[in-house]
Amino acid sequence: MKNIIYSLLIILLVSNCKKAINRDIIYNPPKIESQLVSDVYFGTTIDDPYRNIENTKDSTVLKWYKSQTEYTNSFIENINNRTSFIDNTYEIDNRKSYYIKKHHLTENDNRFYLKKNIGEDYYKLYFKAVNDSSEILLFNPKEYKTNSKNDYIINYIKPSWDEKHVVVSLSYSGKELSELIIIDTKTQKQHPQILDNAWPNSFLGINWLPDNSGFTYLYFTNTDPNSSNFKNNSQSVLYTLGQDPKKLNFIFGSKTHPAFNIIKSEYPLTKINGASDKYMIGYLAGVDNFWDTYYAKIEDIKKGHLNWKLLYTTEDKVKTNKGVIVKDQFVFMSGTNADNFKLASINLDTLNFKTPKIIFEEKKDEVITSFRINNDAIYVTTSKYGIEAFLYQIKNRETQQIKLPKKAGTISITHKSNNYNDLWVSISGWTSSNERYKYNSITNKFTEDYLTDKTEYPEFKNIIIEEISIPSHDGTLVPISIIYNKDIKRDGNNPSFFYGYGAYGDGINPFFSPTFLYYVKEGGVLCIPHVRGGGEKGEVWRKGGFKKTKPNTWKDLIAAVEYLIDNKYTSKNTTAIYSSSAGGIMVGRAMTERPDLFAAVISEVGVLNPIRMEVQPGGGGSNIREYGNVKDSTECMALLEMDAYLHIKDSTNYPATYLTVGMNDTRVVPWESGKFAARLQNTNVLTKPVFLYADFESGHSGSSGKKSYEEWGNVLTFALWQTGHPNYQLKRLVK
Secondary structure, three states, rough: OOOHHHEEOOOOOOOHHHOOOOOOOOOOOOOOEEEOOOEEEEEEEEOOOEEEEEEEEHHHHHHHHHHHHHHHHHHHOOOOOOOHHHHHHHHHHHOOEEEEEEEOOOOOOOOEEEEEEOOOOOOEEEEEEEOOOOEEEEEHHHHHOOOOOOEEEEEEEOOOOOOOOOEEEEEOOOOOOOOEEEOOOOOOOOOOOOOOEEEEOOOOOOOOOOOOOOOEEEEOOOOOOOOOOOOOOOEEEEEEOOOOOOOOEEEEOOOHHHHOOOOOOOEEEEEOOOOOOOOEEEEOOOOOEEOEEEEEHHHHHHHOOOOOOEEEEEHOOEEEEEEEEEEEEEEEEEEEOOOOOOOEEEEEOOOOOOEEEEEOOOOOOEEEEEEEEEEOEEEEEEEEEEOOEEEEEOOOOOOEOOOOOOOEEEEEEEOOOOOOOOOEEEEEEOOOOOEEEEEEOOOOOOEEEEOOOOOOHHHHEEEEEEEEEEOOOOOOEEEEEEEEEOOOOOOOOOOEEEEOOOOOOEEOHHHHHHHHHHHOOOOOOEEOOOOEEOOOHHHHHHHOOOOOHHHHHHHHHHHHHHHHHOOOOOOOOHHHEEEEHHHHHHHHHHHHHHHOOOOOOEEEEEOOOOHHHHHOOOHHHHHHHHHOOOOHHHHHHHHHHHHHHHHHHOOOOOOEEEEEEOOOOOOOOOHHHHHHHHHOOOOOOOOEEEEEEEEEEEEEEEEEOHHHHHHHHHHHHHHHHOOOHHHHHHHOOOO
């Protein structure tokens, strides 16, 4: 480490003077040899100077990642007030006496949930009976495999309908493939069987049979992260309690139904929605919003009769798994001639998707996000431009909007089952933490039903939110959310932080983050541009930043930055842009297209070299449908255009850059960021820092506990340093 630190030559200590940032430091990051490889894509020759970094088994490459991390830490850890930033955000976000997540309310009003108390850094599993004030600790992950060096956490739970058992999913070091164990609720004992190769936190979870004799889950047949078939050819499995977990009972997938022509990258998921269900639904899932879907009688599946029948195809435009069978009806979210979706139903006997019964019509400016069917009514949630949420009730064939207790940026609804009238509504916003209410459909009243103690955040009382739409490069109006302290001056000198995404139809809906709000409290302007590629304006918005139209995603971000600069919120010298995962395309291409517009760029586990996605483990999987196929001439050109690594040019003064990777990441391989960092660091103009931080104990989703606050503290204090905040400059010489 000393060699790395001593390799830095700092001519003049960075002072509080904004003009001194970066200009007086010569950056000398660790080097790695360039090994040029050239490829030809449909007549276009592309040079790849750092193909060697793709070999993460090479000891030289691994050593380079570690050296890069030490080099990065030698600067980041010397940012003035970084530690206090981390400590303050941790304190604010841990102000409650305890925290609860993954809460399950049973039909008997008993509760299963994960909980951590103040001072604890991990969650444990608890059970609480309806008329008992005490709670029972069912499982502590720290007591699991105590002879192992692995630090396990709970990432998913699912109690059985009769509440006698609960499945617990466990993983470690950021790995997402998990082990499943079964806990007996009465004895708090763990069953001896351990099921492996599961991923319930992402693939519709665990589905208990109505008779509680077992459950279904998605099993991954190939778990080698270096294999070209990694995560491919997964299968749905039925596990019966007490069964040998090595004797897999496949019920849905390519092994049982080769006639379905299941693509190896599709995920054959199963779903049971309630204890009274007679049918199991099987989805051939991918990144698209519309899937081929089948259904079968649960009793037939239990007997080994895998009589799956086609329920609908992608052409019927049923959104993902947003459909339920209720008696003889199938109720679903339809995208047919409705980019914002509508709620419809058909009879199972006819399956006539061409002329369904419309329950809730499409709304012009609101996208349907979810629905719940209760005994007395149907409830629908919508979102306007991804920034304001609404709740509707359909009862006795009449639809009415329900007035919420307060304005909601985001809303989620839960119920016990369709046999009850109970509905719980949770709302949150940019400056308001999650608030949970129980709705009484008879009195039309809401009553508070918080899972944790209510907490006040007086330090954020002076924060202002602006929700506006601004024209992008082609005149399309893009919603943006601007969050700032009312005391700032609109003089163009404020640090700003732009957080966008724009992929898979996923929007950034309002959420409460003390970490981001503390950044605002420190004088920063936070902007969330709801760029194309997300789902804020429905399916048309997603397709507006998709494959050939992907440039709209980063051009929308550029338009948002230019708007805030033109209106004196910030300036190009005080602007930082951020994203993660697929959002790496957005920030990477914004940076390479307009390097003059930003002071800093941050990408965490980012997609920065998508042209090489199909040579990654799993062959790119279903992500090919999102970004494009390198074997298709048109889509290949789109991939080349969105590839930030390939757009790095010499003789260009790029913004300060901070990249992070999780070395256990199985979604976006670390070398996409590694290659990007190496190429950027070795341009012939390097006047600003290019940092690469590699975490060998995390994966795609980052860390948990105090470490997650440290990671966000690193990101935001780096942004504050590079955008000129006087309180967040380097505190001493690094020699």
